[in-house]
Amino acid sequence: MSFIDRIFPNPLPSIDDILNKYKKRNLPEGSKVTRIAPSPTGFMHIGGIYTALICERVAHQSNGVFFLRIEDTDTKREVEGATKLICSSLSNYNILPDEGIDSNGQEFGDYGPYKQSERKSIYQAFIKYMLEQGKAYPCFATTEELDELRKKQELSGARPGYYSHWAKYRNLSETQILEKLDAGIPFVIRFKSEGNYNNKIVIQDGLKGKINFPENDLDVVIMKSDGLPTYHFAHVIDDTLMGTTHVIRGDEWLSSLPLHIQLFKALGFTPPKYTHISPIQKMDGDSRRKLSKRHDPEADVRYYDSVGYPKDAVIEYLLNLANSNFEYWRRNNPSKSYKDFNLELKKLSPSGALFDFVKLNNISKEIIAKMSAEELFINSFEWAKQNDSELYLLMQQNSDYVKSILSIERTGAKNARKDIAKYSDIKEEIKYFFDDRFSISDDKISEIKDIPSSKEIVKDYIEIFNETDTNQEWFNKMLTLSSKYGFAKNAKEYKLNPSNYKGDVSSVVKIFRILLTGKTQSPDLSEIQKTMGSTRVLNRLKQIDNIIKD
């Protein structure tokens, strides 16, 4: 019995059967097949969404196929529920694979299974083939042995790694291998590299162009002792069988490129086209670093959901990061779907971009400003349902009132206000419209007191208040009151002759603004009054008696 049969005693599918099962994809010329291949080790990273978005766009723009593959070959790091989270995050952001796994764990598509853990026998069939071809061998090195090897290499100044004469188990005889196997010594399968480190090879990358590498001479592990393949091997097998034409992935894989190309060749496969994209980074002190799962809450896509950024805002921000001409396109096509924008892989930045919340906010404000009051209500209501029960209740019990609040300077306005960047901002904007959440702080009260004749002005206004006043009619009343009590009709006039006036009309309006909203800054006061209704307005105005006693 050969050592190969000892390693794989159970029958495995034949290479021919596998190759026959995975038919060549029948797609029109120029169609691209891309994939997103996350490992279920925690939450969905914003960088994962970024890559997925790019892959999805590239495939679908070319009438190709975009699929999802779960890379769960590291059973130790796998986190319960992570696969589900990946699927739901993708569908949340409307990045929908044509093949893969849905949120319920249901697989779909003709090139599955799409979970690597379910493809074990396929990988093993190819591993066996590699062994038969003499392109791989079992290695019995223990962790201690490998540590020692590394130390020795460091001491002698040699390049660390398992290669050439350092590769202790590379040239074991059949009998030696069988002895170890019989003794039950754990082993891995290593690739028997024919590469020469002193040879230079050139590889083409879709973004970085031609890259020079030394040839790979490392005998990399391709099958772990648990019988599952490593990333490198699974990548080569899966992307071949699944017909991936374009591999778009993070540039942390760039250095493994010589190995991957070498593996494709060893198996007689044609490698796909590669594009390595730079990660999204953030500023940390005065150096940049990758957004980290452990330290940065904004690394988790759920963060953007939880604070209430519209999904499209996140997507458009990411698109803007990918292709900076997106914003130009968006300005010229304000109502088109982002899917009509043609994303160009070549236009991606070869260096990593810093995540910029200020820019995200700007994009998000634009998007929210474009929503009608009705849409904003529906979207924020949906958000509140999941994330803010207090706001949810408020909106549910006062839906018409909240809708009219959201209409202020939106419905019928030339340019809607751009002061809401995320749904969680809404609470603060609508709070003071509700009597049980409205109050005036002491320092605002003293601001009213500081304005001469404030009590008389309010009393006068109460007499002439009319709920149906137009904006102009309301403002005329402010002007009338101003001149009656010695305030200039505008700032210019006041500045010209400050000694002639007690202030200008803005001081008069300020009394009402504070009385009605508790704030010194607010949207248009006449619209606010109309929205609040006369009873509420008059009640609040009458509070002047409690603020300024005779």
Next chain:
RNA sequence: GUCCCUAUCGUCUAGAGGCCUAGGACACAAGAUUCUCAUUCUUGGAACACGGGUUCGACUCCCGUUAGGGAUACCA
């Protein structure tokens, strides 16, 4: 240590040897708009990391330095 990638305003970037006195967006500052804020409009400040080449000419090409990032696992 070794290998690989990257380097333009504060940020994202345009830039394919002369269209560059380096353009745009965000942010910031100033001004304008019958009220504050938010809009909107106008204006402004703000960058080719450094040193060598190549060339009539370099932000652009080459080499080095520096800085940042990545890889160097039975992790992906």
